[in-house]
Amino acid sequence: MPHSVAAAEDSKALVRKTLREVLVGREDPEGFFAMCVSALGHQETRSQFLSLIQPLSTATNSSLHSILTSIYRGYFSKTEDDELELALALSLLEMKDHQLSTPSQQSRLQQPGDRPNQRCSVQLNSVSQPQGSSHAQLADVENTNSPQTGAWVKAGPPQTTRETEPQKSTHVDEYKSETPGTSQTVCVSRLSGLFSKQDTVEEGDQMMDEGDLNQIEKLKRSKKRRQRCKGAGQQVVGLPCSPSAPPPVLLWLRRDLEMSNYWQSLSKHNAASLIGSHLVFLKANGSSLRTLKELVKETGARTVLATALYEPWLKDMDDVVVSALQKHGVECRMIHSYCLRDPYSVSTEGVGLRGIGSVSHFMSCCRQNPGSVLGFPLDSPGSLPTPAHWPQGVSLGTLGLARMPRRKDGTTIDWAANIRKSWDFSEEGACAQLEAFLDWCVDMKESGRADAPNTSCLSPYLHFGQLSPRWLLWDAKEARCRPPKFQRKLAWRDLAYWQLTLFPDLPWESLRPPYKDLRWSSDLGHLKAWQQGRTGYPLVDAAMRQLWLTGWMNYMRHVVASFLIAYLYLPWQEGYRWFQDTLMDADVAIDAMKWQNGGMCGLDHWNFVMHPVDAAMTCDPYASYVRKWCPELADLPDELIHKPWKCVVFGQTYPERIVTDLRERRSRSLQEVALVRRVWTVCGQVHRVSEKGERLERDYCRIEGLPQPPAPQGRARRTPTSKDRFSIVPGGAVSSLR
């Protein structure tokens, strides 16, 4: 089936599926209509919507049918200005039919920075990834009936739909050695690996970092480190395996996947071009394996080096490609770089499972079972040789990574404009940020303040690969910036990936089964208000607006997560998805681990809740943060700005609070948690809490093939009580009470 026809079918299937959600009350009519406009486009919606909803015109569903009809009529009979307003209203609705398997590419909604008269309707084209089973992913690679679900999008809003980057995707870049006498090599790495200094080649006892392609800045200031590397007998290498590197190639594997953030990264720094080479983009039409095989054939490569991916479903996919290549006599070697350690190599042996989920436990595991040593980072090559033959590539634009939504008049909505202003995506930008951080990190105070840059702000660069964790760790050590603390933070990162390898459902399912029984709210209005920074609580709103406008938020992630879960009772998965859609550093494993912990169902769940007002006293005591992101409150005096309801006429300048009974809500939330922790039912049997933890642990071990835990000792984790302080700001990243 031609691709466009398949995509149209996918869109229609999605529409039908969402219609079923409307029927069972899980999606509302406006949301459904918005999704239709986005998925089908204006023309198609105009011509087909009424026939799509025709089955509802029976007596049972007639009221729903008439609601949908009136939305349709209203929408298509509006003038341009009215339409913008309506589109805005529609855009505020979120899809319920999330594709949880991956960071969704949800629609961007109306945001604080948008002026009403800029509102407009859009046609969105983003496409969600397939549901996250490894089979699905493999199917995608192999082009066997991939459940690529087609556009899921919504109409809408003004500057909407930010297609976020899902997991580090399956980009592939390749290098071919043309040097006579050396083995022909294809280097396959993730995009993040491509630009980073992080790829590590292990040879015997040695760990060697693949040099980054354009670490010019780094090269200038890393003599000391280079000497140390050489002094330690390490071999300094540029690109893996071959001194004569082949052309870097980026092979785009996922059909239809839009990844604007990657696009921005790529367009900003085609690293290879700075050192005498350039990046060749290849688009795999349906099967990455086929394209890769063709490239191997074309280049005569006998070795493939690949950056390892850790998401279980992507690893499965890689395994298939590797084994297929090996069958053809191509040697494949996976290079570990995105984390400090290969999460699949971390073992609990000698440490046990008690405390699993905490970073201390994780670090003990790493210490006890060191596995391969953390090598010195190595410098990048000064230049890359030009190959005799360049593979034929396509332009970056052809990959369709950054398709912006369009208005009806055809103009583009550039939702990323503010984000571009906020970040320098180039590697130079990353290095400058790193340098700045290293300059002040010695005096770094862990204050959890929103109004001061108290952390490195490097996570997007770590995510996209302009910086590698190994270099960061090394540089931080050199700069003496409280290395143990910093090392701990990077260990958190690794811990998240370890958890994901143990529990592949981490982004979707509450890890602690009893918590699946928690009753969550489905108040879409609350969700929208939270997403848009219109909850009426200035600290929460400031953070959510910052997130929208810049793709970033730091410590405030804890505040907004607490608010969503403990005060609005919205499922943590909603927060996870929104963060995936909006964060520049959106990372499947870290994001999921943190939201699970915030939702109290993770391995290391939070023992605090950040009260949206009280937390402001410590996070933003002079209200400069709130003044910056909620300018309509800027003139309020300090003592009122975090509680504007005491003085502002609502609805005109600043939204009214969406919930006011914080104390009761918090108390109810605690009761709910206490309840599910007290009793949980499995197969009709009621288990006491005291048995639950052990049972869970044993079940996990059995499922994961881990050794059985030792007999329990010591006290069980404490259930939070209403006497707990509501707004403790723990120092640095959150740790448990343990």
Ligand SMILES: Cc1cc2nc3c(=O)[nH]c(=O)nc-3n(C[C@H](O)[C@H](O)[C@H](O)COP(=O)(O)OP(=O)(O)OC[C@H]3O[C@@H](n4cnc5c(N)ncnc54)[C@H](O)[C@@H]3O)c2cc1C
């Ligand atoms: C609800 C929630 C969702 C989150 N989602 C993400 C996410 O999608 N991607 C992401 O990178 N971080 C996430 N974090 C963790 C943390 O907030 C960010 O890593 C941090 O704010 C990034 O800022 P920084 O680079 O200045 O961090 P720094 O404090 O300077 O730390 C340096 C690096 O260590 C790592 N790190 C720091 N804290 C943590 C942590 N608690 N867990 C894991 N790694 C950590 C990050 O890679 C970070 O860049 C989330 C936190 C919460 C509460």
